[in-house]
Amino acid sequence: xxxxxxxxxxxxxxxxxxxxxxxxxxxxxxxxxxxxxxxxxxxxxxxxxxxxxxxxxxxxxxxxxxxxxxxxxxxxxxxxxxxxxxxxxxxxxxxxxxxxxxxxxxxxxxxxxxxxxxxxxxxxxxxxxxxxxxxxxxxxxxxxxxxxxxxxxxxxxxxxxxxxxxxxxxxxxxxxxxxxxxxxxxxxxxxxxxxxxxxxxxxxxxxxxxxxxxxxxxxxxxxxxxxxxxxxxxxxxxxxxxxxxxxxxxxxxxxxxxxxxxxxxxxxxxxxxxxxxxxxxxxxxxxxxxxxxxxxxxxxxxxxxxxxxxxxxxxxxx
Amino acid sequence: xxxxxxxxxxxxxxxxxxxxxxxxxxxxxxxxxxxxxxxxxxxxxxxxxxxxxxxxxxxxxxxxxxxxxxxxxxxxxxxxxxxxxxxxxxxxxxxxxxxxxxxxxxxxxxxxxxxxxxxxxxxxxxxxxxxxxxxxxxxxxxxxxxxxxxxxxxxxxxxxxxxxxxxxxxxxxxxxxxxxxxxxxxxxxxxxxxxxxxxxxxxxxxxx
Numbered sequence: 001x002x003x004x005x006x007x008x009x010x011x012x013x014x015x016x017x018x019x020x021x022x023x024x025x026x027x028x029x030x031x032x033x034x035x036x037x038x039x040x041x042x043x044x045x046x047x048x049x050x051x052x053x054x055x056x057x058x059x060x061x062x063x064x065x066x067x068x069x070x071x072x073x074x075x076x077x078x079x080x081x082x083x084x085x086x087x088x089x090x091x092x093x094x095x096x097x098x099x100x101x102x103x104x105x106x107x108x109x110x111x112x113x114x115x116x117x118x119x120x121x122x123x124x125x126x127x128x129x130x131x132x133x134x135x136x137x138x139x140x141x142x143x144x145x146x147x148x149x150x151x152x153x154x155x156x157x158x159x160x161x162x163x164x165x166x167x168x169x170x171x172x173x174x175x176x177x178x179x180x181x182x183x184x185x186x187x188x189x190x191x192x193x194x195x196x197x198x199x200x201x202x203x204x205x206x207x208x209x210x211x212x213x214x215x216x217x218x219x220x221x222x223x224x225x226x227x228x229x230x231x232x233x234x235x236x237x238x239x240x241x242x243x244x245x246x247x248x249x250x251x252x253x254x255x256x257x258x259x260x261x262x263x264x265x266x267x268x269x270x271x272x273x274x275x276x277x278x279x280x281x282x283x284x285x286x287x288x289x290x291x292x293x294x295x296x297x298x299x300x301x302x303x304x305x306x307x308x309x310x311x312x313x314x315x316x317x318x
Numbered sequence: 319x320x321x322x323x324x325x326x327x328x329x330x331x332x333x334x335x336x337x338x339x340x341x342x343x344x345x346x347x348x349x350x351x352x353x354x355x356x357x358x359x360x361x362x363x364x365x366x367x368x369x370x371x372x373x374x375x376x377x378x379x380x381x382x383x384x385x386x387x388x389x390x391x392x393x394x395x396x397x398x399x400x401x402x403x404x405x406x407x408x409x410x411x412x413x414x415x416x417x418x419x420x421x422x423x424x425x426x427x428x429x430x431x432x433x434x435x436x437x438x439x440x441x442x443x444x445x446x447x448x449x450x451x452x453x454x455x456x457x458x459x460x461x462x463x464x465x466x467x468x469x470x471x472x473x474x475x476x477x478x479x480x481x482x483x484x485x486x487x488x489x490x491x492x493x494x495x496x497x498x499x500x501x502x503x504x505x506x507x508x509x510x511x512x513x514x515x516x517x518x519x520x521x522x523x524x525x526x
Contacts, residue, residue, distance in 0.1 A: 031381040031382075032461050033457040034381070034464070035429075044323075184442075188443045188444075191469050210406065210407065211407075232415055238423070239405035240408050240469075260466060
């Protein structure tokens with residue numbers, strides 16, 4: 001009898017020891033339904049062409065949108081009901097604000113005029129003077145992208161999935177797709193990411209996000225070319241609706257910024273993937289980061305409350 | 319009939335009326351007492367009774383709703399806020415986060431381990447996604463995929479036609495983010511804020 005009890009006591013001790021050892025890990029149950037996307041966030045370092053060369057505070061409380069003025073490379077940043085003009089070193093040159101809806105897009109024209117999209121209104125002008133404004137024809141419009149060339153402004157409306165064309169005084173010149181256009185020409189915009197950017201040659205690029213497609217259009221709006229690149233890996237546009245933001249390099253290449261997997265990349269006008277400017281590891285959050293390009297081809301990224309400037313690595317320069 | 323008989327019959331008649339009034343009074347009192355007893359036995363009013371629910375704002379899609387519920391399959395199901403949905407062709411609540419250059423709806427390309435998320439063509443590039451609740455196990459894979467790569471229109475809710483409302487919910491006890499709590503039975507679902515009507519004349523479309 002005694003030996004049996006002794007054996008039982010030893011086993012109890014062993015069991016207690018095992019329990020004590022595994023107790024710290026008892027709560028670390030692995031999720032058997034885990035959703036693994038880690039690999040998608042990794043970028044081959046060989047694909048990264050740019051390096052961060054400067055960064056400064058955006059100087060507005062809720063910075064949300066970014067543009068570069070062609071007149072001297074000054075930077076326009078807007079967010080909430082306030083905007084600021086910054087010089088190339090980030091010093092504030094002037095500020096402007098307005099009443100009404102918060103900023104949802106910003107652009108700069110070659111003559112230095114600034115265009116701010118706020119809800120369903122476009123505000124335009126020189127910051128030192130009161131901004132003039134006009135409303136889009138759609139009452140519930142939500143402007144998500146705006147771009148200006150020398151005499152007209154393109155405005156993307158998420159609600160109607162249309163791109164409106166105005167002159168600088170707010171006179172409507174046209175819309176895309178035009179009335180009566182076939183259904184295949186409609187923009188597919190599942191979420192409020194609908195960007196537009198003008199090129200130096202008078203054409204402009206607009207994103208058809210639901211198809212992960214970029215369209216190059218003439219100044220009158222007719223389609224010149226388009227390409228699509230859906231994909232989760234680095235050369236593709238991830239998720240349901242990307243890219244979220246768009247800018248153009250002086251040489252005509254496109255700088256795209258994606259949401260979900262935040263990454264800034266460069267593509268050729270023909271859709272050829274060139275390189276990565278900023279991989280996900282360098283950017284904060286999962287939202288798309290507004291981008292702009294200065295006269296020297298450096299890429300500016302609005303990342304949280306900072307404006308970060310990326311320049312081409314010396315060995316990658318053409 | 320003499321005068322004495324007449325007096326007796328009048329007295330009997332008065333007694334009957336008194337009896338009737340007394341019985342009516344007793345009946346009323348008994349009804350009130352019984353209704354009070356019944357209400358007490360039923361418990362508190364529906365508005366103040368509590369049921370378990372998932373707060374979508376706190377949910378981290380840990381997968382424990384599928385594995386911890388005492389029911390098989392779990393009483394937690396995915397629900398869809400159609401007002402938030404983009405009706406995307408490339409829905410990453412539906413497809414695996416892999417190559418999507420060719421959209422293949424075969425089982426191995428679908429994210430849902432039980433095929434509970436159904437994809438149906440609407441028009442053009444638009445597709446509608448619905449949940450087959452008999453298959454949904456509440457694993458939240460689609461919720462995570464939709465939140466990460468889409469509008470976040472899919473989310474988890476405890477379905478009260480299945481939940482047995484345990485005193486100590488096993489999922490709540492194991493939820494790492496404290497997303498499961500008791501809510502009043504009068505408002506038993508915690509919907510995403512964007513499920514509210516976007517415009518005054520537009521009804522909310524949440525399929526519960």
